[in-house]
Amino acid sequence: xTAPARPVECRRADHRASRRLFLQGAGxxxxxxxxxxxxxxxxxxxxxxxxxxxxxFMSGGPSQFETxxxxxxxxxxGPHMNTQTTVPGVRFDEYMPxxxxxxxxxxxxxxxxxxxxxxxxxxxxxxxxxxxxNVVATAPHWLSVCAHQKPxxxxxxxxxxxxxxxxxxxxxxxxxxxxxxxQGLFCPGKGQGPEDLPAAGAKDLxxxxxxxxxxxxxxxxxxxxxxxxxxxxxxxAFGAVEHLLRNRDLFDLSKEPPKRAEKYxxxxxxxxxxLAARLVEKGVPFVRxxxxxxxxWDKHRRxxxxxxxxxxxFDTAVGALIDDLRARGLWDKTLVILMGEFGRxxxxxxxxxxxxxxxxKSWSLSLGGCGVKPGVVVGSxxxxxxxxxxxxxxxxxxxxxxxxxLGIDHRTELEFEGRPVPLTENGKGAPVKxxx
Amino acid sequence: MPPTKLTKLKxxxxxxxxxxxxxxxxxxxxxxxxxxxxxxxxxxxxxxxxLDAKETTVKNxxxxxxxxxxxxxxxxxxxxxxxxxxxxLATGGSDRRLKLWALDxxxxxxxxARDIEAHAGWVEAVAFSPDGALVVTGGADTAVKVWNATDLxxxxxxxxxxxxxxxxxxxxxxxxxxxxAEDGKVLVWNAKTLAVARAITFGGANEQxxxxxxxxxxxxxxxxxxxxxxxxxxxxxxxxxxxATGAPLAEDKxxxxxxxxxxxxxxxxxxxxxxxxxxxxxxxxPAKADKSxxxxxxxxxxxxxLAQIKLGDFSLGMRFSADGKLLGLGRADGxxxxxxxx
Numbered sequence: 001x002t003a004p005a006r007p008v009e010c011r012r013a014d015h016r017a018s019r020r021l022f023l024q025g026a027g028x029x030x031x032x033x034x035x036x037x038x039x040x041x042x043x044x045x046x047x048x049x050x051x052x053x054x055x056x057f058m059s060g061g062p063s064q065f066e067t068x069x070x071x072x073x074x075x076x077x078g079p080h081m082n083t084q085t086t087v088p089g090v091r092f093d094e095y096m097p098x099x100x101x102x103x104x105x106x107x108x109x110x111x112x113x114x115x116x117x118x119x120x121x122x123x124x125x126x127x128x129x130x131x132x133x134n135v136v137a138t139a140p141h142w143l144s145v146c147a148h149q150k151p152x153x154x155x156x157x158x159x160x161x162x163x164x165x166x167x168x169x170x171x172x173x174x175x176x177x178x179x180x181x182x183q184g185l186f187c188p189g190k191g192q193g194p195e196d197l198p199a200a201g202a203k204d205l206x207x208x209x210x211x212x213x214x215x216x217x218x219x220x221x222x223x224x225x226x227x228x229x230x231x232x233x234x235x236x237a238f239g240a241v242e243h244l245l246r247n248r249d250l251f252d253l254s255k256e257p258p259k260r261a262e263k264y265x266x267x268x269x270x271x272x273x274x275l276a277a278r279l280v281e282k283g284v285p286f287v288r289x290x291x292x293x294x295x296x297w298d299k300h301r302r303x304x305x306x307x308x309x310x311x312x313x314f315d316t317a318v319g320a321l322i323d324d325l326r327a328r329g330l331w332d333k334t335l336v337i338l339m340g341e342f343g344r345x346x347x348x349x350x351x352x353x354x355x356x357x358x359x360x361k362s363w364s365l366s367l368g369g370c371g372v373k374p375g376v377v378v379g380s381x382x383x384x385x386x387x388x389x390x391x392x393x394x395x396x397x398x399x400x401x402x403x404x405x406l407g408i409d410h411r412t413e414l415e416f417e418g419r420p421v422p423l424t425e426n427g428k429g430a431p432v433k434x435x436x
Numbered sequence: 437m438p439p440t441k442l443t444k445l446k447x448x449x450x451x452x453x454x455x456x457x458x459x460x461x462x463x464x465x466x467x468x469x470x471x472x473x474x475x476x477x478x479x480x481x482x483x484x485x486x487l488d489a490k491e492t493t494v495k496n497x498x499x500x501x502x503x504x505x506x507x508x509x510x511x512x513x514x515x516x517x518x519x520x521x522x523x524x525l526a527t528g529g530s531d532r533r534l535k536l537w538a539l540d541x542x543x544x545x546x547x548x549a550r551d552i553e554a555h556a557g558w559v560e561a562v563a564f565s566p567d568g569a570l571v572v573t574g575g576a577d578t579a580v581k582v583w584n585a586t587d588l589x590x591x592x593x594x595x596x597x598x599x600x601x602x603x604x605x606x607x608x609x610x611x612x613x614x615x616x617a618e619d620g621k622v623l624v625w626n627a628k629t630l631a632v633a634r635a636i637t638f639g640g641a642n643e644q645x646x647x648x649x650x651x652x653x654x655x656x657x658x659x660x661x662x663x664x665x666x667x668x669x670x671x672x673x674x675x676x677x678x679x680a681t682g683a684p685l686a687e688d689k690x691x692x693x694x695x696x697x698x699x700x701x702x703x704x705x706x707x708x709x710x711x712x713x714x715x716x717x718x719x720x721x722p723a724k725a726d727k728s729x730x731x732x733x734x735x736x737x738x739x740x741x742l743a744q745i746k747l748g749d750f751s752l753g754m755r756f757s758a759d760g761k762l763l764g765l766g767r768a769d770g771x772x773x774x775x776x777x778x
Contacts, residue, residue: 072511075456078512294645295647296645347456354478354768
């Protein structure tokens with residue numbers, strides 16, 4: 001006598017997976033738009049998807065003085081020395097030897113200027129292109145926009161988020177009005193893949209599929225006449241889980257040769273940069289990497305001592321990332337962006353061991369790959385770094401540049417409840433031609 | 437007679453008018469014979485004060501104004517020390533250079549007598565030997581180096597630390613010197629063999645994670661007047677060890693800064709609130725091992741607290757004068773408080 005078929009039932013892990021992976025919530029997990037992927041329009045977009053982005057976010061506001069725009073020897077210069085890069089006349093912080101070596105492969109903007117000096121507002125602005133109050137609905141992270149405009153092919157996640165930052169959806173904005181289908185697939189950092197997936201193995205996959213089939217059948221009736229984004233997101237969530245169950249090794253760094261991993265350094269950022277490279281190599285288009293949680297670059301106090309550690313691990317990891325992308329032929333189609341939400345004051349403060357406060361007036365970032373003109377330095381600041389001397393670049397300009405590099409017209413308008421929402425703030429901005 | 441009280445004597449200030457924030461202090465040193473105090477601060481120059489100069493009042497601040505001297509080309513002076521005979525000032529900078537300045541009545545010469553690239557990284561620590569013949573330096577390259585004090589020729593480069601070396605000090609009899617580093621280690625070096633005589637684990641090394649990480653490992657080390665006690669201060673704690681054995685004898689929550697008085701069993705420690713304690717070494721309760729051999733914590737810093745000085749700001753650099761009658765406390769706001777120890 002054979003045992004009766006096991007009834008299809010939900011287990012706690014399944015609820016955990018669907019809740020934590022795919023439903024909304026600050027810093028919670030997500031999906032990459034699988035449900036919509038096979039719609040005709042998205043399939044066409046996916047077929048044309050060839051470009052990638054790795055955004056390494058330096059939360060807290062990295063000091064331009066201790067990274068890409070040193071003022072060594074000036075009263076505002078601080079104790080850090082600088083080093084000659086491979087671009088004649090261009091010097092970086094002494095703790096960035098790898099980025100100095102790669103300066104002729106990347107571009108630097110030394111004349112960023114913005115207006116929001118609060119961390120969370122700054123995060124939001126620097127990752128959505130919109131001020132928190134300027135859109136009628138919550139703006140999507142710009143990589144969610146990319147996932148919407150250029151979704152992944154072959155059922156891969158379109159957008160993956162590696163590591164969290166405190167502050168929830170302001171620190172790492174979600175998909176906003178685009179809906180949960182464009183939320184980055186969340187991984188907790190340190191090179192780990194998504195959390196709370198059902199157990200691995202063929203048996204568990206089969207069980208999941210049985211439950212998914214039942215859920216789909218029951219859902220048909222519910223969905224009839226309800227073409228709502230949330231219902232679509234729900235469908236997409238389960239599709240995403242199934243795909244992840246089939247492709248667990250996508251996130252498995254144990255598959256990487258130790259020699260490759262070593263070059264990234266023994267840090268959480270090193271592991272995440274390696275995972276970002278692996279994901280891009282496997283076809284994931286858009287990856288956001290968090291460099292340490294807790295606003296690590298926010299150095300109001302004891303900046304100059306502790307930043308030696310921070311900058312060194314950053315330089316090691318992102319230097320290896322760029323080398324790796326170049327060695328694997330991915331550099332020309334992968335846009336790597338190294339930035340935070342703003343810069344830091346020229347004045348060195350005595351609130352304790354010395355540090356610098358927030359500064360939006362003139363700050364720096366770096367980008368490279370994906371057609372970025374190498375060895376370019378855009379703009380400059382005066383000798384004490386207190387003001388931009390030439391070529392200010394605004395946040396709308398920056399996002400217009402990012403989108404242009406990806407072949408997306410920044411004047412494109414998304415739609416929210418019938419209203420047009422431009423990709424950049426009020427449709428402003430022009431690409432920085434010097435880097436194109 | 438051990439001291440019984442501390443009284444604030446005067447405030448020293450330094451400001452060259454450049455718009456870049458206060459010249460936060462890092463280290464202070466009294467001249468051994470002259471009424472002069474030197475400080476390494478957030479500048480490429482050393483702040484120098486004549487302690488007998490008159491206080492002036494500017495913008496509601498009454499203080500002795502100082503001068504800036506002993507310029508490095510760039511970066512900040514990270515460490516300094518005055519030779520025991522008072523004739524030389526050594527400065528180490530983030531520009532990797534070690535400079536030797538002649539002192540005349542406590543006044544530094546305009547140009548350095550010697551100027552060398554000492555380390556492949558910031559020079560973080562410098563200390564003259566008690567006889568003035570040698571200088572020990574520690575750097576961000578993790579190296580410890582011993583130099584002839586007269587011409588700054590290298591005697592030997594020493595390896596042993598794995599993190600930035602942050603401080604160095606000699607035992608009073610010159611038989612050994614001590615270094616502390618961000619790797620959480622205190623190393624006691626035999627001055628004759630230049631080998632590590634003892635390695636003491638202080639701990640506290642960290643990866644500087646997040647917005648405001650605690651100091652990694654050892655920030656300051658100092659040795660008691662009789663050479664028997666060795667104190668190390670880190671991000672969150674102070675530990676006192678038996679200098680001969682490395683055994684932990686006492687601990688305290690004072691962080692980051694520590695120095696012993698040269699004339700009495702007195703210790704000052706702490707970076708925000710400074711404790712000055714007339715310690716009672718015989719009452720220290722050393723750490724004991726449990727049944728598994730694991731060493732426990734030693735007892736608190738036994739003795740009488742002479743003062744708890746709340747600066748309202750961080751104390752960054754502290755040192756007693758050679759006669760023990762003055763205590764200099766550097767502050768984050770570009771000032772040094774001088775306290776009379778009586």
